[in-house]
Amino acid sequence: MQSVTVSRRNGLSGLAPLLAQHTRLAVPAVALAAMVGFSVILQPRVMSYFGLTLLLRYSEPLLFATMAQLCILTVGDVDLSIGPFISLVNCIVSVSATSSPTRCALELIGCVIGYVIMGAFIQVRALPSIVVTLGFSFIWLGFALLTLPTPGGSAPDWLVSMMAFQPPLIPMPILLAVMVAVVGDILLLRTGYGAILRGIGSNATAIQQAGWSLLIGRTVLYGAAGLCGVLSGLTLSGLNTTGDPWVGAQYTLLSIAGAIIGGAEFSGGIVSPIGAVFGAGIMLLSGSLLSFLDISTDWQLSVQGGLLTLVLALRTFSAWGVR
Amino acid sequence: MRSIFLSLVTAAGLMAVTTGSGSQAADASAAKDTSKLGITLSNSYAGNTWRQQMVKVFQAAADEAIGKHIIAKSKVVNADASAPQQSSQIENMILEGWNAIVIDAASPSAINGSIEDACKQGITVVVFDSLATAPCAYQVAYDYVEAGRLPARFIADQLHGKGNVLVVRGLPGTQVDEDEYKGQMEIFGKFPDIKIVGTVNGNWTESIANKEVSGILPSLPKIDAVVGQGGDSVGTYQAFKAAGRPIPVITIGTRQEELALWKDLDQSTPGGYATVASSSVPGVSSIAFWVAQQILAGRQMPHVINVSLLEISKPDLDTWLKVTPVGAVATPVYSRDWTAKLIDSVVDHTPAPASPGPQDAK
Structure with a gap:
């Protein structure tokens, strides 16, 4: 498996990896387009500025959560703590952003540093990320409950009005999705250091022998994930207008599923920021589509899990075909 | 047994719980035709018996209303205890053009944004059980203190x-x-x-x-x-x-296994076992449904409607155990007329009508 991924990255085997790369992106893109199409047929009101804004409003926190997960998946780790982390950011913002902005900013920076420490810990002690991030998820939740024991508080007005901002012509969620996709794509796929970071995920030993610090690489990615988590919490606070220590719970599962459906591999090294944006959209729309079809939402989790399995299965098939 | 039943009915007030007798009161103050309208339920979590029963009672009330041409359609949407998901579902309901949304909220605060969106579109929002604090929503509230x-x-x-x-x-x-x-x-x-x-x-x-x-x-x-x-x-x-x-x-609460435990302890303990059973009941969803219908029908009411808890004392224990299936929660089912009387009592600042007894639970 390892050797296959490496040869793909180096582009040694010519056409085949190129094709695989495109299927990887085409599957979620086609799926998302089909889902939007169905939604519009079922509920024509969707196809308006107002309709799209309502439909996609809650994509923004999910988008950043998926990007945070993407950073972690890049090095072949999994982050089980992103959901509670988003809750923590939501609580901090609703408690102190209005009364003492400086304290709030310092605490949020502290949160990002917390993520950096988590990454360093995993690297230095060579621990499995699944265990460390699970442990940290309870730390985040604990801090969230300490910050805000019961739901309440309020997000600052500037944040709420920023989230309610309606740019001309193109709805805010779409604009933001494009921006995130472009920035992510440039940083991870089109810079030299991005390639190094992806290299840690596919063949850490080679990267280390080439003289790059794995510690720095991993902490950079964990820091970026923390930053995305903070952005996710901020957008969520702006949408909800208040804080709740349990609010983020679902983002752990959704972010993993979104990133994987969008073309990332659990084995690390292979990620696609553009695909992840599609993936986040698919996870969000699966619920809306079921609702428009009048199918009980009890099916939603099964459908989301089924989508994830289906995509992984399809990918295996296409990989065989290419080989 | 029979005497218990009779005394209960007398205590509860026959008029308050019998369907049909109070319909005039409901119609006089809520005259608008709601037969073309739709009322939907957004439920934050359906993973325990209490919530499942709550959904069933809501569906029963909605089916009854549809059967009698009081409303046209209804639907239930569940979230997985996730506030962002519930918010997203409420935004979908706005798109689908529902007239009233009844909500058991995932968070008192985190879904306020989408509730405000619904209100801005002229949709009636009624929250119950787990309340949300958005000021534009009507609350069917238990006093948990x-x-x-x-x-x-x-x-x-x-x-x-x-x-x-x-x-x-x-x-x-x-x-x-x-x-x-x-x-x-x-x-x-x-x-x-x-x-x-x-x-x-x-x-x-x-x-x-x-x-x-x-x-x-x-x-x-x-x-x-x-x-x-x-x-x-x-x-x-x-x-x-x-x-x-x-x-x-x-x-104890009012789940069947708790009531059964009480009965067992009462029989096995010399001199009987004294305790009190009280709880919020899943049947409250029927009150929320009828409150939403009454608002759509033009009834004026304050934004907070208080409901009292179900309290079971020893004399009623056997009757409640009989009507409560294993694994379920003891609950009365509230009718439109009962709800109209409740609203009257809130508007007039008079005592609330007595809770329907076990004979009305199904």
Whole structure:
């Protein structure tokens, strides 16, 4: 498996990896387009500025959560703590952003540093990320409950009005999705250091022998994930207008599923920021589509899990075909 | 049995619970035609018996209303205890063009944004059970502080103001738990000789209460009473039994297994077993449904409609056990006429109509 991924990255085997790369992106893109199409047929009101804004409003926190997960998946780790982390950011913002902005900013920076420490810990002690991030998820939740024991508080007005901002012509969620996709794509796929970071995920030993610090690489990615988590919490606070220590719970599962459906591999090294944006959209729309079809939402989790399995299965098939 | 039934009906007030007799009151003040409109339920969580029963009662009320051409359509959407997901579902409901959205909220605060969106589109929003605080929504509210005071008062009474009490709390970080705890402490605070010797979180779940109480029991002195929030008492009881300790006064909720436990203890304990059963009931969804219908019909009402808890005392125990299936929660089902009377009482500041008795539960 390892050797296959490496040869793909180096582009040694010519056409085949190129094709695989495109299927990887085409599957979620086609799926998302089909889902939007169905939604519009079922509920024509969707196809308006107002309709799209309502439909996609809650994509923004999910988008950043998926990007945070993407950073972690890049090095072949999994982050089980992103959901509670988003809750923590939501609580901090609703408690102190209005009364003492400086304290709030310092605490949020502290949160990002917390993520950096988590990454360093995993690297230095060579621990499995699944265990460390699970442990940290309870730390985040604990801090969230300490910050805000019961739901309440309020997000600052500037944040709420920023989230309610309606740019001309193109709805805010779409604009933001494009921006995130472009920035992510440039940083991870089109810079030299991005390639190094992806290299840690596919063949850490080679990267280390080439003289790059794995510690720095991993902490950079964990820091970026923390930053995305903070952005996710901020957008969520702006949408909800208040804080709740349990609010983020679902983002752990959704972010993993979104990133994987969008073309990332659990084995690390292979990620696609553009695909992840599609993936986040698919996870969000699966619920809306079921609702428009009048199918009980009890099916939603099964459908989301089924989508994830289906995509992984399809990918295996296409990989065989290419080989 | 028959005499119990009769006295119950008399106590409850026959007029209040019989369908049909109060329809004039409902129609006179709520005259607009709602037969073309749709009322939907957004439920934050459907993973326990209480919520499933709540959804069933809502669907029954909606089916009845559709059958009688009072409304045109209805639908139930569940979220997985996730506030962002519920918000997203509410935004979808706005797109689908519902006239009223009835909400059991995932968070008191986190779905306010989408509720405001719905209100801005002229949609009637009614929240119940787990409330949301958006000011434009109508609230069908339980007073959970009072829900905490009730069992605490009973215990203070039973112990004559002196003894050791173990507190089993609900799910941490929820408003319901905070409120009930506040009510309990308010009562116990008045009795200096009542000592709170331990506090655990039972999360309103038998298995968790069992685990948590078992864990703390070895470190505790003799316990005279356990105050719970309902849904936890069987677990608490089993923990005491397994530890071989005498069974204290345990306040209970209104789930079938809790009522059955009460009956067992009552029969096996010489002199009977005294406790009190009280809880919010899943049938409250039918009140929320009819409140939404009455608002659509043009009824003017305050934004907060208070509902009192179901309290079961020993004489009613057998009747309630008979009508409550195994695994379910004892609950009355509220009719449109009963709800109209409730609204009247809130508007006129008169006492609320008596709760429908077990004979109306199905």
